[in-house]
Structures are given as structure tokens and as C-alpha cells.
Amino acid sequence: MNRITKNCVVFSFVFGVSTVWADGPGWTQESEVTDLVVTANGGVNVRLSPLLQNCVSQSGYGASYASIYPEHPGIDRMQSNLLAAMMSGKKVALYLTNDQCKVTEMRIKK
Numbered sequence: 438m439n440r441i442t443k444n445c446v447v448f449s450f451v452f453g454v455s456t457v458w459a460d461g462p463g464w465t466q467e468s469e470v471t472d473l474v475v476t477a478n479g480g481v482n483v484r485l486s487p488l489l490q491n492c493v494s495q496s497g498y499g500a501s502y503a504s505i506y507p508e509h510p511g512i513d514r515m516q517s518n519l520l521a522a523m524m525s526g527k528k529v530a531l532y533l534t535n536d537q538c539k540v541t542e543m544r545i546k547k
Contacts, residue, residue: 461535461536462536464544465503465531466487467529468485469526469528470483470485471484472484472502473516473520474496476504478496482495482503484498484502489503492538493537503533504537504539509540527545527546529543529545530546
């Protein structure tokens with residue numbers, strides 16, 4: 438294999454792994470909160486860096502937003518923790534229960 442082909446294979450592998458990691462189900466990588474949206478239905482959408490991909494967010498915010506739905510029993514605490522992490526620059530990890538990026542749990546990293 439020549440050098441260019443090897444580099445393309447390595448790039449494709451790394452890019453493919455990061456794409457799979459970003460989508461649910463499972464934990465996201467430790468990420469910065471870059472945007473919070475309170476939606477009309479009372480839910481919360483969150484955008485992270487690095488970006489999530491292939492999400493189906495509530496209220497049509499796009500493929501890079503994960504969603505906490507209004508019926509989640511901890512939505513108020515999660516919104517507060519996400520805002521605190523955003524303001525302080527702390528990293529978070531979100532647990533996504535499905536491939537549409539529905540958030541059910543979160544961790545704040547020191």
C-alpha cells in the first residue's frame with residue numbers, strides 16, 4: 438500500500454469511530470456544552486462540542502442536538518447542571534438511550 442492509501446484508510450477508520458461514538462445508544466465522549474434550547478413543549482435540547490451526528494432532536498433543531506424530553510423526571514436538574522457546566526467550562530458526558538439522541542443521564546467531569 439502506498440502512503441496516500443494508508444493515510445486514507447487511517448483517516449476513514451478514525452472518522453468512522455468518532456461518528457459511531459457520537460451517536461446513541463451509549464455515553465457520549467466528554468464534551469463541552471455549546472448551546473441549550475428550551476423548546477416549546479418544555480423539553481431541552483443540548484448541543485455539544487465535539488458535535489453529535491445523526492440525531493433527531495425535538496422541535497427540529499437539527500442533527501447535532503440531543504434532547505431531554507419534558508416527561509423526564511430529572512429535566513430541571515439536568516438543565517441546571519448543563520447550564521452550570523456551560524458557564525464554568527466543565528465537560529459533560531450524556532447517556533443517549535437511542536440513535537435519535539434521547540438523553541436519560543449525564544455526568545459532569547472535573
